[in-house]
Every structure is written in structure tokens, then in C-alpha cells.
Amino acid sequence: MESMTEQEARQQQRARFERLAHVVVEPLHRYLLRRTSADLVEDVLAETMLVLWRRIDDVPGVVPGVGTGSVPDPDDVLPWCYGVARGCLSNARRADGRRLRLVERLIRTHEQRPPTGPADHGDLHAALDSLGALDREVVQLWAWEGLAPRQIADVTGLTSNAVSIRLHRAKKRLAAQLGRKDAERAGHKRDEGRSSQ
Missing domain, CATH: 1.10.10.10 (Winged helix-like DNA-binding domain superfamily/Winged helix DNA-binding domain)
Incomplete structure (x- = not known):
């Protein structure tokens, strides 16, 4: 009986998320397009939707525990969802900055x-x-x-x-x-552990 209750809860959560997604995906996509490059939009939107899935019970205007019902009012849910998208975009920009600094550091080191x-x-x-x-x-x-x-x-x-x-x-x-040690010991290959990356 308990597993049926868990299954019903997951179905209700999924139904609430699908109704929320129906309302917010397009506005969030437009929001992100105005704030970042087109190649980053899909990744940030996917991350935003993942956060919304995980925090579906925290989204204002999406009633917890209700599996069926009407689509949430955009005026109730969008401001909170824009805040989530803004945070995800900030995270993505910080990650890009770290990657860029690492690449620059690697280039300087290699040169x-x-x-x-x-x-x-x-x-x-x-x-x-x-x-x-x-x-x-x-x-x-x-x-x-x-x-x-x-x-x-x-x-x-x-x-x-x-x-x-x-x-x-x-x-x-x-x-x-460099000739400091004898690497040709029995059973060992010279390229053992070599990374192809």
C-alpha cells in the first residue's frame, strides 16, 4: 500500500512539474536569450528546469500535494522561476570563466x-x-x-x-x-599508465 502512495506522489509531482513547465519554458527561454549567447541558452534552461523539478514544492503558485488541477498562473510562478534561471546563468558564467582562466593558464604554461x-x-x-x-x-x-x-x-x-x-x-x-632510474624492470611496460587525454 505504501509503494502505491509513493507512486501516486511521484505521479502528482510529475503532473505539477509538467503544468509548470508548460507555463514557464518559453518565457524562460526568451529571458535567457536576451541575457546570454544562443549556444549557452539550452544548457542553462535545462539546468533551470532541473532545479525547478527538484524544488517543485517551493515554487509559489504550484500547490504541493495536488496532482490534478489547473495550470499555474504565470504571474505567480514566473518571477520565482526567473530568479532560478538568473542563478543558473550566473553559475554557468562563473564556470565558463574558470574554464577560460584554466585554458589561458595552460597556454602560458605550455609556451x-x-x-x-x-x-x-x-x-x-x-x-x-x-x-x-x-x-x-x-x-x-x-x-x-x-x-x-x-x-x-x-x-x-x-x-x-x-x-x-x-x-x-x-x-x-x-x-x-632522464636516465636517473632503470625503468626496464621485468613485467613493466614503458608506457604503463599513459593517458591518452
């Missing part, structure tokens, strides 16, 4: 060349270039930026454990290529 003068780091840069892109970035964030694996995980989206493993393997490969 750095060995210093001129007595120190020749050409072998080191060649060894770094032999790593996969993600492994190289992990090593550079660790060595050049002084980040800990936990912080590198925040930058790359990997777990801290995955960063530690990648860093350990990449350092072993670099050391082997």
Missing part, C-alpha cells in the same frame, strides 16, 4: 621555454612532452605551481587518488627517460 643561460632543460621538456596531456598537466601543476594532489584534483576534475597515481607513474617515466 614557457627553458631559461637561456647555463642551465639546459631541453631533455626535461622533451620528457614532459612525451607524457600524455593530462599526465603532463598533473606534473606541471605539482612541480611548477606547487599544488598538492588534492588541489590538482580540484583543477583537473580527477579524484585525489587518481592524481596521486598519475603523478607517481609520470614521475617514474620522467626519471627513466
Whole structure:
């Protein structure tokens, strides 16, 4: 009997959301089109609708617990929904800004060349270039930026454990290529753990 009640509650929630979506999708789409680029609108609208689904009981003008009924009044629901869309758009802009700063940082890091003068780091840069892109970035964030694996995980989206493993393997490969350790131990391949990313 309880499962039937849960099923009825989900059906009522879905019916309320569908009535709300019928009222707000087009106005929210127009709202977002006036505020951001067309390629970002669909993503932000989808995120907004997801928030509305999760918070359907909080939307003013959508009566909780009522499975059937009339379509909500746009004057009651749209201001709140515009607020949600505004927040989702702000989140998307912040995320784009972080991605842009990361790309710029990666470009600056990759363009750095060995210093001129007595120190020749050409072998080191060649060894770094032999790593996969993600492994190289992990090593550079660790060595050049002084980040800990936990912080590198925040930058790359990997777990801290995955960063530690990648860093350990990449350092072993670099050391082997630079002639500091014997990497040709039995059972190990030179490209073990290499990222194709």
C-alpha cells in the first residue's frame, strides 16, 4: 500500500512539474536569450528546469500535494522561476570563466621555454612532452605551481587518488627517460599508465 502512495506522489509531482513547465519554458527561454549567447541558452534552461523539478514544492503558485488541477498562473510562478534561471546563468558564467582562466593558464604554461643561460632543460621538456596531456598537466601543476594532489584534483576534475597515481607513474617515466632510474624492470611496460587525454 505504501509503494502505491509513493507512486501516486511521484505521479502528482510529475503532473505539477509538467503544468509548470508548460507555463514557464518559453518565457524562460526568451529571458535567457536576451541575457546570454544562443549556444549557452539550452544548457542553462535545462539546468533551470532541473532545479525547478527538484524544488517543485517551493515554487509559489504550484500547490504541493495536488496532482490534478489547473495550470499555474504565470504571474505567480514566473518571477520565482526567473530568479532560478538568473542563478543558473550566473553559475554557468562563473564556470565558463574558470574554464577560460584554466585554458589561458595552460597556454602560458605550455609556451614557457627553458631559461637561456647555463642551465639546459631541453631533455626535461622533451620528457614532459612525451607524457600524455593530462599526465603532463598533473606534473606541471605539482612541480611548477606547487599544488598538492588534492588541489590538482580540484583543477583537473580527477579524484585525489587518481592524481596521486598519475603523478607517481609520470614521475617514474620522467626519471627513466632522464636516465636517473632503470625503468626496464621485468613485467613493466614503458608506457604503463599513459593517458591518452
